[in-house]
Amino acid sequence: MTVGRYEDGDPDRSESFGEMLLGGLLDHAHALPPDRVGPALADVLALIGGRDPQILLQDYGQRNLVPLAGDGLADGDPVPIDGSAAGRCFLTSRPVEVPVVEGVRVHVPLLDGGDQAGVLAVTLDAVDDDAHRLLRRLAALGSDIIRTKNGYTDLFFRTRRGEAMSVAAEIQWSLLPPLAMTMPRVAVAGVLEPAYDVAGDSFDYALNGDVLHLAVIDAMGHGLDAATMATVTIGAYRHARRTSVELSEIYLFMDRAVAEQFAPDHFVTAQMLRLDTGTGRLQWVNAGHPAPMLIRHHRVVRRLDSPTTLPVGFGGDQPQVSEVALDPGDRILCFTDGLIEEHESGQEEFGEDQLINWVNQMDRADREVHAVARDLSHTLKRARGEATSDDATLLLVEWRG
Secondary structure, rough: OOOOOOOOOOOOOOOOHHHHHHHHHHHHHHHHHHHHHHHHHHHHHHHHHOOOEEEEEOOOOOOEEEEEEOOOOOOOEEEEEOOOOOHHHHHHOOOEEEEEEEEEEEEEEEEEOOEEEEEEEEEEEEHHHHHHHHHHHHHHHHHHHHHHHHHHHHHHHHHHHOOOOOHHHHHHHHHHOOOOOOOOOOEEEEEEEEOOOOOEEEEEEEOOEEEEEEEEEOOOOHHHHHHHHHHHHHHHHHHHOOOOOOOHHHHHHHHHHHHHOOOOOOOOEEEOOOOOEEOOOOEEEEOOOOOEEEOOOOOOEEEEEOEEEOOOOOOOOOOOEEEOOOOOOEEEEEOOOOOOOHHHHOOOOOHHHHHHHHHHHHHHOOOOOOOOOOOHHHHHHHHOOOOOOEEEEEEEEOOOO
């Protein structure tokens, strides 16, 4: 029987149990106040015998999954991502089940277009294929609703904020795209440190048809002045990108915007990239930024050295566009200088050699890009003695072919 075709009579349009569950939530999603999203999901889970539901959201430091408060949702302390069942679900983007006295504790990833907000957890008497299907679809719908409501509430932000955040960091987080994106041909993941005090570092990306656009920037200084420069620079980048100009012209547009708004000694280092996700052709322009690294078969095989122009705001010449052909599975690591220049007074800098050594150790297994980026950032911070006196940002891109 072919579903949805007109055969001997009208197709069956009656509401199934699964449609009733999802449809009941979807029918009222547009009018749900943000603080009722969690309770609404809890009500639906109760209809399939779910108990002690939790919506666990990733904190800004990417270390814990924090329970969202709400009627019908179970309380609890933040759950560490490393070493927990919920964390394993989050890092692998796959359901994780744990036998408990009352049945089975099921963890389902909250995915939204590849970005990962957190985990939906619930206890059931038993889990079969029908339960798997319903939970997967409820998590997908719940994630979409949270993403939509996040635009006009502070609820989810407050849940994810594990400590006091500076005004500059508030500005930077509001500027960022989702930290991760996973699509059939390409995946992107970024990390900013220190999460609650970042100021001048930022990144941006956009997937337009077959073309992935990326930028990584580092505004001089720290605090509000750096955050303001970063905001102007990213705004200028987006404006130029959306007019479909070439990479070299994007640089010139960003350069003018910063030069016109700030003093002559103010500048922003930047890297703009463009990846054809159909062919693997990568182009980039470097404006005084550390060179990206090409990772192939889980090892750094080369630095993507290229001619550089002056940092944004200094009025450099039209830059030369560099190009490389990627192989399926190749990853590109972009980073700011805070990742390699950290050092104790009178001691040597952390340096690129140590960075390469850690990348080669961390990227051996076939893991999702967002898990590798997160682990790499945290490992590098520990290797630097937990010191982050400057912003330290990395952006990891994988071309899947």
